[in-house]
Amino acid sequence: MALHLNLLHEEILEQRQRQRDPLKIGMMVLSALGAIMVVYYLWNAYKVLEIRTRLSQAQQNWAKVEPKVTGAQKRSAELNSIISTTKVLDGMIDGRFYWAPFLEKLSRCVALNAQLISIDGTVLDDGKISIVIDGLAAGREPRAAAEELRQLLLEQLGQSYNDVKVEFKSLEDLDTIVNIGGSNMAMARFGINATFNTVAAKPTPTPGPRTKTRGEPKQ
């Protein structure tokens, strides 16, 4: 067997030790890690740039749309305000009391033997109408003539309004005699208070027809 002598063993050992130097290995690892970090940062930076482009596009789009939207919002608020104001005004118009039809009805109630001296009509806060009428009635029975006027007024007003009340405030005979159509007639002075409601009262609920239930005995 031939003798094999390694005369360079010290150098080889040194070389191996140099190769396994932890500092060198650590530096290599650090460098590799650093390179990965730089690449990762650059990749992220590229993505951020891309996002920034998207953002600027979105900002441009919004800048185009914003004035239109602001205008639309303003217009929308204005229209809503117009609609609600018109609604309130329409409510006021619809809710007011029309005096002309009332005066027409009143004129129908006054017979030839009656004369109205004054009429005072007021729209009360609760929407009711209050009328005070003063007048004179003539006839063989002047009180009956006044009563006839009251009843006619009640009937006429009842056709168009709700909760109609027509009552005498005063009714007194006068000493004065008046000549109507060639005949002398006695006179009475009357005062009438009338109140009514223009708004229709809510209908009271009536029970519906009873339906047969299963438990009910058949007849």
Add this chain to the structure above:
Amino acid sequence: MKRIQVKLSKDQIQKLSLSSIGFIVLVYVYFSFFLGPLNNSRDTMLAEIDQLQDKVANSKNELTKTSKLEQQANTSTKRFAALKALSPEGAPIAWFPPRMKTFFANQEIDKATARLENSVAYKETDLANWMRYNWILELPQADFSTLGKAVAALENAEPLMSIMRISIKALPEDPQFQQITLSASTAMVKR
């Protein structure tokens, strides 16, 4: 198993420690001053993009709604313009009494006068731009049927006017005619 023993010199240990500290500092700087701000800015921008996209989407809805509302409000707008046109420019005290005088003159009732009693703002928020003017209209002489027709015409011509009180008194010297006082309130645009 062959065990490799690595013997480090003091110098090597110092270098290794320094490298480790350097590595830690590098990682800290990298995350705190480079990657962190970058990610923050990315998140902020993404949030801003989302916000803008939402706004743009909402704005489309808003525009559609407004155009629909415009169509729906067509009648109201016309009606509102017509009601607003009942209040001309200028102080009501300047134009309303002459208007009433002319109106009643056209109804064959002369010498009509209109006095402003007071004016109050409406409590309703919808009528913030409107005022209520209370007037006293005096008609010194008119017969009942002419008055009835005039009141009917007034109620039709002035939709924003509501007569709150009416007082009719027969004239003692001429019972055919009556003296009339009307208390009326009108809604007018604030000028």
